[in-house]
Amino acid sequence: MKVLILGGTTEASALARTLCEYSIPALFSYAGRVTAPKPQPLPTRVGGFGGVDGLAAFLADNGITHLVDATHPFAAQMSRHAVAAAERCGVGLIALTRPPWEPVAGDRWQRVASVEAAVQAIAGPAERIMLAIGRMHLAEFAAQAQHHYLLRLVDAPGSLPPLPRHSVIVDRGPFTLDGDRALLRAHRIERIVCKNAGGEGAASKLRAARELGLPVLMIDRPAPAPRPEVHSVDAVLAWLGHDTDLGV
Ligand SMILES: NC(=O)c1ccc[n+]([C@@H]2O[C@H](COP(=O)([O-])OP(=O)(O)OC[C@H]3O[C@@H](n4cnc5c(N)ncnc54)[C@H](OP(=O)(O)O)[C@@H]3O)[C@@H](O)[C@H]2O)c1
Numbered sequence: 001m002k003v004l005i006l007g008g009t010t011e012a013s014a015l016a017r018t019l020c021e022y023s024i025p026a027l028f029s030y031a032g033r034v035t036a037p038k039p040q041p042l043p044t045r046v047g048g049f050g051g052v053d054g055l056a057a058f059l060a061d062n063g064i065t066h067l068v069d070a071t072h073p074f075a076a077q078m079s080r081h082a083v084a085a086a087e088r089c090g091v092g093l094i095a096l097t098r099p100p101w102e103p104v105a106g107d108r109w110q111r112v113a114s115v116e117a118a119v120q121a122i123a124g125p126a127e128r129i130m131l132a133i134g135r136m137h138l139a140e141f142a143a144q145a146q147h148h149y150l151l152r153l154v155d156a157p158g159s160l161p162p163l164p165r166h167s168v169i170v171d172r173g174p175f176t177l178d179g180d181r182a183l184l185r186a187h188r189i190e191r192i193v194c195k196n197a198g199g200e201g202a203a204s205k206l207r208a209a210r211e212l213g214l215p216v217l218m219i220d221r222p223a224p225a226p227r228p229e230v231h232s233v234d235a236v237l238a239w240l241g242h243d244t245d246l247g248v
């Protein structure tokens with residue numbers, strides 16, 4: 001048995017720790033989007049595979065028997081490629097994902113289907129917006145240049161983000177309710193725009209928004225790729241046929 005974890009999430013790192021703990025042979029893969037990715041206890045490769053063909057070749061060359069897609073729920077292309085390459089190579093595939101966030105009493109969410117729809121939804125008078133979507137789609141918000149955007153990014157941007165009015169905070173989760181409440185107040189934020197990433201690490205901004213009565217524009221996940229999906233490391237171990245009680 002040899003596992004390949006497609007990573008870039010807290011869940012992927014948790015799985016890597018567990019596979020290492022049980023001495024299950026595995027490799028870890030990062031896209032290479034951040035300058036200092038979290039070190040992993042498994043042999044790690046960084047960078048795209050080169051599409052479905054590249055991933056299929058990697059699976060074959062490295063004798064991979066099980067592929068775990070633990071990428072972010074918005075990493076739709078990687079997930080599609082994983083389905084196609086696993087099928088081509090006859091390698092087992094499972095996705096380790098976090099359930100999406102659901103609104104609770106007191107939340108003022110407006111849901112949209114895509115980044116593009118989010119941009120359209122904020123046409124209107126100038127506001128102070130926390131734009132918590134990472135750095136990949138910032139340029140699309142230049143179409144609503146009237147707003148002041150607070151950006152929270154994992155790395156300091158190499159060049160100025162393409163938004164005329166913005167502030168940047170360089171920080172990486174997990175974030176806290178106290179910290180996010182203070183941040184929203186200090187920047188006089190009137191609305192949050194974010195992706196429905198799910199999980200605990202980035203949920204505190206939603207709790208803080210609820211407390212402060214702020215609206216949230218929630219970008220829903222892209223349609224999931226056709227593959228089995230589980231939400232816990234234990235479920236992945238069970239899929240691998242590993243009995244944690246026996247340690248085998
Ligand atoms: N999208 C988000 O909001 C978000 C948030 C937090 C973390 N992340 C992490 O950042 C990475 C990139 O996200 P994305 O939205 O750019 O993905 P994407 O659009 O689905 O992927 C674009 C390309 O990046 C490469 N890639 C993605 N994940 C990879 C991995 N784990 N190992 C090797 N190559 C990978 C693949 O290149 P090739 O076609 O050349 O193989 C893929 O086709 C993902 O690993 C994801 O877990 C994404």
